[in-house]
Amino acid sequence: MASHLVYRLSNRGPNHTLKQVSEPKPTISKHEVLVKIEGISLNYRDIVIANGTYPFPIKENVVPCSDGAGEVIEVGSSVEGLEIGDHVIANFDAMNLYGQQKTWTHGHGGPIDGVLREYAAFPASVLVKIPKEAKMSFTQMASLVCTGVTAWNALYGNVPLKPGQTVLFQGTGGVSITGLILAKAAGATTIITSSSDSKLALVKEKYGVDHTINYKTHPNWAAEALKIAPTGVDFILENGGSGTIGQSLECITLGGVIAVIGLLVQAKQEDMPDVAGLVLGHGAIVRGITVGSKQLLEELVRFVVARGLEMPVDKTFGFEPEEVEKAYEYLRSGSHVGKVCISLE
Structure with a gap:
């Protein structure tokens, strides 16, 4: 079975461990889409999850980070409106499609696995397509998810x-x-x-x-x-x-x-x-403000694309372990003006 690289967070707290491991490449159901992650955007939430001060539920050994953008490489048999090659982002909360968030148990990178990995399987319902004419980088696309x-x-x-x-x-x-x-x-x-x-x-x-x-x-x-x-x-x-x-x-x-x-x-x-x-x-x-629904994400994408806006990426790091640690440390330092990102391209 094909494998891919994944980061998992353990020992949350001052001595937390963020370790890169090799795991089987995800498989999808007929209602899911497999996405090759190309860009990840960090949030302050990722820091407090790592240091153990996040006040909401967190999955043990979680794959961190909620904000990822990538390319569709496989589409489930019952999925409509998405095809191989599309550029997509996934809403922060996998269950919050419209209206107010109802629980704290479906946010990527906390209660459920996030996007700090090479491949991720998502329910098609949680994904929003980014038109390729938008000419945004994958890290800029990822910055729309939680921050945007x-x-x-x-x-x-x-x-x-x-x-x-x-x-x-x-x-x-x-x-x-x-x-x-x-x-x-x-x-x-x-x-x-x-x-x-x-x-x-x-x-x-x-x-x-x-x-x-x-x-x-x-x-x-x-x-x-x-x-x-x-x-x-x-x-x-x-x-x-x-x-x-x-x-x-x-x-x-x-x-x-x-x-x-x-x-x-x-x-x-x-x-x-x-x-x-x-x-x-x-x-x-x-x-x-508890981030927002997929409906709000779709509105944001339309606005940003229509006006040709660029999301404010301050600095981008690589996917190697030492680079990921540097990205976390740079965000933790407060030196940034805008977004701190990780690129897999």
């Missing part, structure tokens, strides 16, 4: 973003830069925060952000945001969590949307803002 849908869900999953509105992004990671690209393409005014002037300059030059705020230079960054948008910001992609949501609520407009995506900055209990009072006072919508 998270940003799209934040901007279009509830109250849709409108041209001329203002969007604030916290930090320069993949979700923020992807959201920035999407928001600018939709005609929004964009603001991004960071503690690094060099990163802010890079985002200004490379991605054309309209306004930047260094939150170390301006610890009360909400006041700076209100100088840019005196009536308040319409959308905020909240990556900090309890340590930043107080200021997000201070600068959100009446009826604005705060999409809670990350928990990177924790507040001490005694420093917690009065979130309920601030939400009520601003009539704000505060949404927890």
Whole structure:
């Protein structure tokens, strides 16, 4: 039987082991598709799964990583709409085809095996085809899966973003830069925060952000945001969590949307803002974003392809064990502006 290379994660925690092993090449049922993985995009989720702090179910000895893109090499007998040679990506949650995610038990790279491997068998229902005329690399395609849908869900999953509105992004990671690209393409005014002037300059030059705020230079960054948008910001992609949501609520407009995506900055209990009072006072919508459905992924792909957008790949590593470790370490370092990826091409 033919074999392929697979990475499996064991001993989750500070001394986790990410080991490359050889396993039988997957076989498919009549409703499945076999995909040769060509590009993988890492997420902060992959780091917390490895270090043992992910708060949701994880399969033992899991194949990590949720975001992969590749080429169809075999199609089940009952599959329609996909053929050999198609470029595809798989939705983050294998069961979330539309609407709200119902459980935490079907996310690739956590409760079920992910894409850090040469070949993967997927139910045809979870796959989205990327038109070849899009001319995206496989790593850029992979970056649409979790990061792209998270940003799209934040901007279009509830109250849709409108041209001329203002969007604030916290930090320069993949979700923020992807959201920035999407928001600018939709005609929004964009603001991004960071503690690094060099990163802010890079985002200004490379991605054309309209306004930047260094939150170390301006610890009360909400006041700076209100100088840019005196009536308040319409959308905020909240990556900090309890340590930043107080200021997000201070600068959100009446009826604005705060999409809670990350928990990177924790507040001490005694420093917690009065979130309920601030939400009520601003009539704000505060949404927890759990990536999104295949329907949202399809909407995102149509938007990106129609406008010829390129996903922000910061750095790409190889598939060899030392390269994969370097990719994880680079993401862990926080040095990136955009996505950290692994290529099998």
